[in-house]
Amino acid sequence: xxxxxxxxxxxxxxxxxxxxxxxxxxxxxxxxxxxxxxxxxxxxxxxxxxxxxxxxxxxxxxxxxxxxxxxxxxxxxxxxxxxxxxxxxxxxxxxxxxxxxxxxxxxxxxxxxxxxxxxxxxxxxxxxxxxxxxxxxxxxxx
Amino acid sequence: xxxxxxxxxxxxxxxxxxxxxxxxxxxxxxxxxxxxxxxxxxxxxxxxxxxxxxxxxxxxxxxxxxxxxxxxxxxxxxxxxxxxxxxxxxxxxxxxxxxxxxxxxxxxxxxxxxxxxxxxxxxxxxxxxxxxxxxxxxxxxx
DNA sequence: TTAATATTGATAACCGTTACTATTATTATA
DNA sequence: TATAATAATAGTAACGGTTATCAATATTAA
Numbered sequence: 001x002x003x004x005x006x007x008x009x010x011x012x013x014x015x016x017x018x019x020x021x022x023x024x025x026x027x028x029x030x031x032x033x034x035x036x037x038x039x040x041x042x043x044x045x046x047x048x049x050x051x052x053x054x055x056x057x058x059x060x061x062x063x064x065x066x067x068x069x070x071x072x073x074x075x076x077x078x079x080x081x082x083x084x085x086x087x088x089x090x091x092x093x094x095x096x097x098x099x100x101x102x103x104x105x106x107x108x109x110x111x112x113x114x115x116x117x118x119x120x121x122x123x124x125x126x127x128x129x130x131x132x133x134x135x136x137x138x139x140x141x142x
Numbered sequence: 143x144x145x146x147x148x149x150x151x152x153x154x155x156x157x158x159x160x161x162x163x164x165x166x167x168x169x170x171x172x173x174x175x176x177x178x179x180x181x182x183x184x185x186x187x188x189x190x191x192x193x194x195x196x197x198x199x200x201x202x203x204x205x206x207x208x209x210x211x212x213x214x215x216x217x218x219x220x221x222x223x224x225x226x227x228x229x230x231x232x233x234x235x236x237x238x239x240x241x242x243x244x245x246x247x248x249x250x251x252x253x254x255x256x257x258x259x260x261x262x263x264x265x266x267x268x269x270x271x272x273x274x275x276x277x278x279x280x281x282x283x284x
Numbered sequence: 285t286t287a288a289t290a291t292t293g294a295t296a297a298c299c300g301t302t303a304c305t306a307t308t309a310t311t312a313t314a
Numbered sequence: 315t316a317t318a319a320t321a322a323t324a325g326t327a328a329c330g331g332t333t334a335t336c337a338a339t340a341t342t343a344a
Contacts, residue, residue, distance in 0.1 A: 003321080004311065004320080006309080006323080007309090008322080040323070041300095042301090042303085042323085045302075046302090047322090065299095079244075079252070092246070101234055102234045105233065108262055108266075113258060116257075117241070118254045120253070144342090146290045147290095149340090181292085182293040182294065184332090184333075188292090207330090208330095209331085209332085
């Protein structure tokens with residue numbers, strides 16, 4: 001099935017591409033509804049998956065059981081705050097070597113990797129915020 | 143609520159502790175039913191979460207939408223085969239430094255991390271197996 | 285023993301995601 | 315520009331893993 005243009009797909013992508021946070025389908029759905037009040041949640045999901053499969057966006061599995069989406073497809077890692085749940089990009093140098101190190105003593109073929117760092121974000125550190133609904137575990141699922 | 147002893151909880155833990163794969167709740171449920179045919183799936187889930195919260199086991203989020211469980215709580219990383227879905231432990235040296243590298247240019251506090259490597263496992267490489275129900279993407283969700 | 289209470293089994297509810305389908309929008313072609 | 319082919323949509327139902335509920339049971343302390 002050859003891809004056809006779709007205004008709704010554009011709207012989904014445009015909503016995501018200017019964002020630095022990593023919203024879930026629900027947030028994207030709510031945002032796009034400003035422009036397309038009748039858009040269906042299924043349409044949002046379908047287009048998000050199409051955009052992922054065509055390499056326009058990537059999915060980010062934070063470990064909270066909900067899929068997050070990221071328009072930045074460049075290789076980078078993520079930090080997840082165990083207090084507020086915020087997901088931030090994490091720029092770090094020389095992590096490219098990690099893949100090589102892992103491949104060194106592994107019999108299979110490694111094609112990619114993703115790393116997730118957990119802790120307390122700058123904002124929560126400053127606020128010394130109470131742990132909210134989200135549990136403040138040292139290590140979340142992952 | 144002070145923890146009370148439970149035979150079912152022991153069975154869940156004993157099933158998991160000798161395993162090198164990273165079974166899901168369903169697999170554990172099926173396994174424990176050999177010994178406790180009337181155990182409920184809810185009981186398995188509840189005890190798995192209790193075991194996690196008490197640090198006896200850890201959860202592993204592979205990115206397939208299902209929680210995997212691992213009795214090895216030592217810090218180690220995982221490899222996920224994009225063909226057969228197998229999850230293997232990945233021993234790699236000098237990855238301890240990764241956390242330090244990440245913390246170097248980050249304002250928050252990093253307490254832990256987990257890395258997931260994707261690729262084709264040794265067995266699938268040998269068999270040149272056809273991609274099954276699981277999509278053979280280079281980068282799965284994550 | 286008895287009393288207090290954590291745990292269980294059974295089942296319903298929950299919720300993020302996916303599938304279904306008649307209708308509509310997009311694109312190619314005449 | 316009209317027409318035909320078909321991809322995409324809105325609305326909604328279904329799906330599946332996980333969580334919540336609750337009366338009955340097991341565990342522990344006294």
